[in-house]
Amino acid sequence: MKEISTINQQKIEFCSVLRDLNPILASLPPHLQTSTCDLKMFSLLQPSDISGLTIGGIDGGYSSRLLLGFDIFLFRAIAVFSTYSPSKILKTSYFPAKTPSLEIAVSDVGLSTLDFENMGSIRRAITELEVANKVITEYLDLRSKKIDLLLLDGSPVVNKPITKNDKILNYYISYVSILTRLVRKANENGVKLAWIVKDSRSNLFTKLLGRITPFIIEENPHLFSLDYRQILKRSRDMDLLYYLLLANTRSMVFYRQYSMPKQFAQDFALYSFYLKTAPFDIPLRIELFQSLHQSREERIKEVQILSELILPVSQYNRTYGVPAPIVEADARARIRETEVESLLQLLRKRYNSLGLWTKRRERAPWKL
Amino acid sequence: MSNIGIVISTPTSPSLEIIEIIIEKNAMHKIERGQFLCIPLTENIQIIAIVTNIRKTNAYYETFDPNVQEIASRNYEGIFPTGEWENTVAELKPLGQVEINTKAISRVKVPVSPGTRAKVASPQLLSTFLGLDDSGLYLGNLSSNNVRIKLNISKLLRKHLAILAISGAGKSYATSILLEELYNYGKLGILVIDPHGEYTQILPEIEKDPRVQIINSSFISIGVPSLTAWQLSEFMPEISIVQARVLNDVIESVKKEKNEEYALQDLIYYLDNSETINSRTKDALIGWLLSLQRTFLFSNQSNPSLDEIIEPGQITIVDLSGIQNIRSRQIITHYLIGNLYYKRMRGEIPPILFIIEEAHQFCPETSRSISKRIIETIAREGRKFYASLCLISQRPVNMSVTALSQCNSNLIMRIRNPYDQDFIGRISEGIDRSALKSLPDLEIGEALIVGEAINYPTFLKIRTRRFRSKDHLPDLEEKAAEYKERWSKNRY
Ligand SMILES: Nc1ncnc2c1ncn2[C@@H]1O[C@H](COP(=O)(O)OP(=O)(O)OP(=O)(O)O)[C@@H](O)[C@H]1O
Ligand SMILES: [Mg+2]
Secondary structure (H helix, E strand, C coil): CHHHHHHHHHHHHHHHHHHHHCCEHHHCCHHHHCCCCCCECEEECCCCCCCCCEEEEEEEEEEEEEECCCEEEEEEEEEEEEEECCCCEEEEEEECCCCCCCEEEEECCCCCHHHHHHHHHHHHHHHHHHHHHHHHHHHHHHCCCCCCEEEEECCCCCCCCCCCCHHHHHHHHHHHHHHHHHHHHHHHHCCEEEEEECCCCCCHHHHHHHHHHHHHHHHCCCCCCCCHHHHHHCCCHHHHHHHHCCCCEEECCEEECCCCCHHHHHHEEEEEEEEECCCCCCCEEEEEEEECCCCHHHHHHHHHHHHHHHCHHHCCCCCCCCCHHHHHHHHHHCCCHHHHHHHHHHHHHHHCCHHHCECHHHCCCCCC | CCEEEEECCCCCCCCCCCEEEEECHHHHHHCCCCCEEEEECCCCEEEEEEEEEEEEEEHHHCCCCCCHHHHHHCCHHHCCCHHHHEEEEEEEEEEEEEECCCCCEECCCCCCCCCCEEEECCHHHHHHHHCCCCCCEEEEEEHHHCEEEEECHHHHHCCCEEEECCCCCCHHHHHHHHHHHHHHHCCCEEEEEECCCCHHHHCHHHHHCCCEEEEEHHHCEEEHHHCCHHHHHCCCCCCCHHHHHHHHHHHHHHHHHHCCCCCHHHHHHHHHHCCCCCHHHHHHHHHHHHHHHCCCCEECCCECCCCCCCCCCCEEEEECCCCCCHHHHHHHHHHHHHHHHHHHHCCCCCCEEEEECCHHHHCECCCCCCCHHHHHHHHHHHHHHCEEEEEEECCHHHECHHHHHCCCEEEECCCCCHHHHHHHHHHCCCCCHHHHHCHHHCCCCEEEEEECCCCCCEEEEECCCCCCCCCCCCCHHHHHHHHHHHHHHHHC
């Protein structure tokens, strides 16, 4: 316990010094500069006026059930967009519906638990991207509406599953193809796309600090009496950045290694950065694909604009800073237990199949 | 009728006690507290439920942020689509069920299913459920369901009616509506005891109507020869049986002597001169008789004759405003009601309704009253002889519990005092707590009808009067303008 408090104390000290210093990255040795487009470690932001803009959020819900005869997945994804005015939301629309119905998929029997989970998570990710794609193509065209920014819940990074199951691998391939299509479409239509990672466990930033701190100390030897290695070993990004970032600031942008089809990788790369929206909440991790055919200045500007659009829709509570469109989409997409139960009951009534029964242990006629 | 909402499933609803429905967006303006809804149980059975409460929910202000201060200081509406997720939930209390084919009404035995649609109960359905009578007395409206409250005469009056409310709530107005309806009905005999002489004001048009008779108190006299000793004793509540027997002997003797033409002073004179009667009895009787004489109500002849004042469809208003003394009022009331009741028992007059305003003056619970016994008797037994009471009072707590608890129908208007509320809750079995609690909030002319007359306690708005009335008094400005006009004319 004592240890926790000392480490914490040291973290805070280290962070406040670093924050005041706001190291100039440009002065680092060249091999350490490549991963970033920013000149400084932190940038201050000014929340934008979003009046007249339309900002959307997309999230998906997922649930699964192991029944007697079938293993089933339940999905749904929803997009919500709001058009803002200075004091209130002018209009909110939902796609495909205000309360979309659940999609059911029956899994092959005999999947290993791991494959079952892989299958579920990839298909869920696909459902979300499909909605995003439809929003940008159909919805946008059909109603000739404009969307300025589309936020997606989570990270676009889905790792290639380690499996011999072809079906799952095929799903993975189609995920990647939908993702690339989405990024290109959004780029063509002038829709900014960003993924919001609420609870990042990454240590991109910590790692980077581990590499650059010696140089910073070299430049400012009077600054560090702290055992920074010890501190960094015990910290994750969120942990340090909670102290390092003040509200309305963002971290520098990191390059995010993610293998994509060659053609796509020639045009786009994945980047991420941290943005602190609420003073007493951890920062958000934001991920975005940026066109490689842009200058460094253009890329910084893009990140800056994106951040300044996210700030105003994320500032409503001092201890919680998730963008409102994500909160709303999450609330609508979330699949409630009662919903699943009543759906199953309906199915049982209709098909009268033993296979739709739940496992025996869940059917005990009493609660002991 | 269009759909109002859909039954939702919560830990307590739908049950036999409560049904919660979520209101459809376009039906928001169609629902109100106190409204009756119907929800199908089967194809042939409709459950009738009343709206007891309406609440709004919005998850954004519920679980999202427990820190209310935070919500208040931020522009949530500018960031979240909060308006999209406001729900209106109505809490209903299931009252009973109606079988559509047979019109049979029964208790609810199983709850409706979640997902069932609720509608506003149609006037026909509700009329069946409440037990209204198309050819009954039209007292008011249930606006939320567009229903005319027409009450079956027998159910409303046979076992007596009480109209209770604070002063100014509209009791007399409601009574005038009852009179209008009974006037049209035209078959009952009606006697109104009117201490303030207000019915001649309220119903000026019928003043000249041959079917309305107004008896001014200054013309009333009680013919002493028509009274037996026992009847006369009723006006002397302290009299003992022995003393009454003496009085009987006195009357017998005077009757022979005076040949049916005598008054109180003849009895007093006889007593005074008697040598056989014990002097204490003598003094007591003389004292009481003198005090009766001082009321100036007694003479050697009755006026008006009781044989003439009650006819089918006739309204007889006894205007007591000329008499200030409460005891005198009680004497007249006792005399008229008592005699008419016995006439009714003998079938000499049509079935009769006694309407008694300020009934607490005539049958109080604690203080002594000459007219209390006859009112309580009619309350208990009048039903057998088709003699009914309509007791009106703003002081229900002070009223005879015997009389009031025999009133099987109650029309209750605004009540403020918690003692009165409590009292009404006790005498009137049909009223539940929530109805009781809303009594202080009733507006002028709003009433709760409960008891024999209706299957379920129902709030109604007393209808407007058809007869024109004199009770519109000009306000100060009108009066001043009127005066000035007259004054200017007179000056030139
Ligand atoms: N249903 C109604 N519609 C319109 N006006 C009404 C209604 N009921 C009562 N009023 C008006 O309210 C006033 C008071 O009504 P009313 O004299 O009937 O009250 P009350 O209960 O008999 O009072 P009190 O106990 O003093 O005799 C009157 O001016 C009357 O015209
Ligand atoms: Mg009155």
